[in-house]
Amino acid sequence: MDLTPQFYELIKKASTDLAPDVEKALQEALEREEEGGSAKNVFASILENVRAAREAGTPICQDTGTLIFYIDHPHSARSDALKEMAEAAAVQATREYILRPNAVDPVTGKNSGNNIGRNVPYFHFHQWDEGHIRVRLMLKGGGSENVGIQYKLPDVSLGAGRDLMGVRKLVVDAVTRAQGFGCAPGIIGVGIGGDRITSFMLSKELFFRRLGSQNEDPALNDLENELYENLNKLGIGPMGFGGKTTVLGVYIGAQHRHPATYFVSISYMCWAYRRKMMTVKGSEVTYAD
Amino acid sequence: MPTSLTTPISEQDIRKLKLGETVELNGIMVTARDMAHKCMVEEHPDFIREYLKEGLIYHCGPVVKKENGGWSFVAAGPTTSTREEPYQADVIREYTVRGVIGKGGMGDRTLEGLQEVGAVYFHTIGGLGTLLAQCAKKVLTVFKLEDFGSPEAFWVIEVEKFPAVVTMDAHGNSLHREILEKSQAIAKTLYS
Numbered sequence: 294m295d296l297t298p299q300f301y302e303l304i305k306k307a308s309t310d311l312a313p314d315v316e317k318a319l320q321e322a323l324e325r326e327e328e329g330g331s332a333k334n335v336f337a338s339i340l341e342n343v344r345a346a347r348e349a350g351t352p353i354c355q356d357t358g359t360l361i362f363y364i365d366h367p368h369s370a371r372s373d374a375l376k377e378m379a380e381a382a383a384v385q386a387t388r389e390y391i392l393r394p395n396a397v398d399p400v401t402g403k404n405s406g407n408n409i410g411r412n413v414p415y416f417h418f419h420q421w422d423e424g425h426i427r428v429r430l431m432l433k434g435g436g437s438e439n440v441g442i443q444y445k446l447p448d449v450s451l452g453a454g455r456d457l458m459g460v461r462k463l464v465v466d467a468v469t470r471a472q473g474f475g476c477a478p479g480i481i482g483v484g485i486g487g488d489r490i491t492s493f494m495l496s497k498e499l500f501f502r503r504l505g506s507q508n509e510d511p512a513l514n515d516l517e518n519e520l521y522e523n524l525n526k527l528g529i530g531p532m533g534f535g536g537k538t539t540v541l542g543v544y545i546g547a548q549h550r551h552p553a554t555y556f557v558s559i560s561y562m563c564w565a566y567r568r569k570m571m572t573v574k575g576s577e578v579t580y581a582d
Numbered sequence: 583m584p585t586s587l588t589t590p591i592s593e594q595d596i597r598k599l600k601l602g603e604t605v606e607l608n609g610i611m612v613t614a615r616d617m618a619h620k621c622m623v624e625e626h627p628d629f630i631r632e633y634l635k636e637g638l639i640y641h642c643g644p645v646v647k648k649e650n651g652g653w654s655f656v657a658a659g660p661t662t663s664t665r666e667e668p669y670q671a672d673v674i675r676e677y678t679v680r681g682v683i684g685k686g687g688m689g690d691r692t693l694e695g696l697q698e699v700g701a702v703y704f705h706t707i708g709g710l711g712t713l714l715a716q717c718a719k720k721v722l723t724v725f726k727l728e729d730f731g732s733p734e735a736f737w738v739i740e741v742e743k744f745p746a747v748v749t750m751d752a753h754g755n756s757l758h759r760e761i762l763e764k765s766q767a768i769a770k771t772l773y774s
Contacts, residue, residue, distance in 0.1 A: 331602065331747060338707050338745070346657075346712040355645050355657035355711040390656045393645045393733055402617075404731030436662040436686075436708065461773050469769040472762055474662050474686040476708035523772050527765045532685060532707055534747070535761050565709040 296375070299571060299578045300382030300428070304360070305391050307430050307569040308352045311343045312582035314504040315541070315566045319343070322478060322531070322538035332536030339531070339564060350391075354565040357392040358432035360414035363498065365427040372418040375426070379416070383408045395435075417498075426573040429501050437475035437563040442467050443493060446555040455555045457516065460485055461523075467559040468524050468540065473533020476563035480504070480542045481524070484558040486550035492558040499544035500562050501570075503582070508545065517543045531564070541566070584745065590636035591680040593700035597752045605704065607744040610722070611683070613642045615661055617734040619669040621726065626676060629725055633738050634677035638704075641666060641684030643733030644715065653721040655739065657711030660685040663703070671695025687749055687758030696752055703750035705757075717744040 323336035346353040360383055364375055384407045386392045396410035397403070408414065444463045446455045451466055453459035464483055471479065484496030508514035520543045530536025541564065550556065570581045587595065589609030599605070612633050614622070621627060644658035663670075663684030670682060670692040680701050682688070685708040696702060706714065718739045725736040749757040 331604075334604075335707055338710060338713065342707075342710045342713040345716070349712055351712045351715070352645055352657040353711055354709040355643060355659050355715070356661065357645070357657075390645050390647050393643065393657070394731060395733070397731070404733070406731065439662065458773065465769050465772050469765050472686070472758070472765070473708075474664060476685070526772070527768050529761060529765050532705065533687065533758060533761055534705070534749075535757075535764075563709060 294576065295378065296573065296578075297378045297381045297385070299573070300379045301385050303428060303430055303569055303571045303580065304382055304386045305350070306580060307432050307567045308357050308386070308391050309350050310347050311353055311565070312503070312568065314582065315564070316340070316343055318504045318541045319564065322541065325537050330536070331534050332530045332538075335531040335534055335536075352391065352393070353567065354434060354563075355393055356434045356436065357395065358434045358567065359395060359438070360392075360408065361417070361431045361433055361497075362414055363417045363419070363429040363501070365419045365421045365423070367422070367424055367426070368420060370426050372416075376416055379414060380409055383414055424574070428571040428573070430569050430571075431497075431500055432567040433497075434476070434563050434565065437479065437561045440471040440475035441493070441496075441558070441560045442470070443489065443556060443558045446557060460557055461516070461520065463557050464520055464543070464559060465524065467561075468529070469527060471561055472529055473531075475561040476565065477529055477533055478531055478538045478541045478564050480562040480566055481520075481540055481544070482560040482562065483543065483545040484560075485545065485547040487548045487556060488551070488554065489556060491548065492556040493560065495546045495548055496558040496560040499546050500560070500566070501568060502544050504542045510547070513545045513547060517545050589638060592636065593680070596680050596700050596702055599702050599748045599751055601748055601751050601755050601757050603748045605746050605748065607638060607681070607683070607704070607746060608742055609637075609740065611638045611640045611739050611741050611744070613640045613644060613735070613737040613739070615641055615643050615734055616665055617730045618726065618736050619666045619673060622673045622676065623669045630736055631677060634679050636678060636680050638681045638683060639673070639679050641682070644737060645711070646721070646732055646737065653724065655715040655718040655721065658715040658718055659710045660706050660708055662686045663688050667692060674699050674701050683746055687756065693750055693754060693756055696750055697754045700752050702748050702752050704746035705749040706744070706746045714744065717741045
């Protein structure tokens with residue numbers, strides 16, 4: 294079955310239609326700010342833009358990001374065929390101004406013009422025992438990606454040791470460094486443990502959770518809530534203008550580490566938090582946020 | 583009410599602007615990001631001079647639609663300005679730019695350049711792709727489209743009522759520096 298039109302629809306939804314949990318969090322942030330202050334104005338404009346993009350079917354943000362696909366598929370579905378369809382859909386979405394051409398060859402400096410390049414889009418394939426295909430798509434903006442950071446504990450300059458107190462200090466440092474550069478209020482993905490690669494991978498895949506969702510690990514859930522409260526005391530506010538909401542959410546994941554290493558990777562998602570999911574069961578295709 | 587400014591903007595009008603003042607920009611704006619800034623500093627191109635004189639630079643890599651032989655902006659919010667920090671002050675001096683528009687603010691070198699020439703930094707809201715594109719009423723011309731690709735090209739546009747806030751003025755003040763210092767002080771009190 295050719296799923297190119299369905300992949301196209303998935304990309305279009307991700308680029309133009311912000312998820313309800315994110316819109317609700319932005320609305321609540323607006324309500325918390327002082328009447329007439331610039332933070333309140335920023336949130337009002339953000340929400341107006343979200344609605345205008347949905348209505349017009351145009352990108353929420355002109356940086357339509359890097360396309361990152363996470364595809365779980367049964368044995369019967371071939372990953373190379375799925376990749377081809379997803380790429381064809383990305384080319385079409387670029388041609389139709391749903392995506393900005395965002396793939397630049399670092400050697401020649403040339404933009405490929407169609408969002409296709411070496412490792413672009415990026416695919417995480419996973420074969421599973423379920424009978425259906427699940428495609429999760431994240432559009433990750435460049436500005437927010439630039440403020441992501443990887444630390445290793447201990448960190449002497451921050452007085453951070455190899456424990457969860459050390460992790461807390463790193464998260465505060467990362468968000469303070471990010472200021473408004475990553476389009477605050479951000480969503481913070483924290484990957485604890487693993488090696489350098491898996492640590493960042495974990496921090497990023499957490500963005501498929503919904504805002505307000507509980508962490509399955511009670512200790513990490515408490516830590517998420519605590520950091521959410523504390524980070525919002527920093528006063529950085531939307532776009533770094535100052536205000537009560539600096540982050541919309543904190544997600545934390547942990548995985549075993551080598552005894553000698555203690556990596557903590559922090560990924561930053563901008564307020565234009567674009568993710569969508571598609572499920573393919575036989576000929577039935579459904580979309581979700 | 584926001585202060586309305588139309589290009590060409592005089593030095594006198596720019597020096598009156600205060601931190602936190604909201605403005606509506608009208609007239610000509612030139613999009614320029616990393617490749618364009620590098621080009622302006624290294625090659626001093628003359629093709630962009632008339633559009634920048636007492637004018638506005640917009641840190642933006644737009645989504646642009648080609649139709650009926652012309653162009654229109656589909657999504658056009660700001661990009662992170664700090665990447666242009668190595669170039670910005672020189673560009674402001676070379677082309678007598680009066681306003682730099684972007685997001686996230688800029689550093690001390692730019693702040694000095696703004697003060698010296700008589701220019702300000704206008705902050706607009708990151709992610710407002712659709713809304714800000716609606717302020718771009720017309721695409722007048724484009725330079726370096728083939729060489730740089732669409733996001734990095736110099737797009738010369740005409741805007742109406744483009745909303746922004748002054749966050750770095752022409753007198754050496756920066757809201758970004760204030761917020762940074764305050765938040766760093768608070769960060770030190772958490773988990774200390």
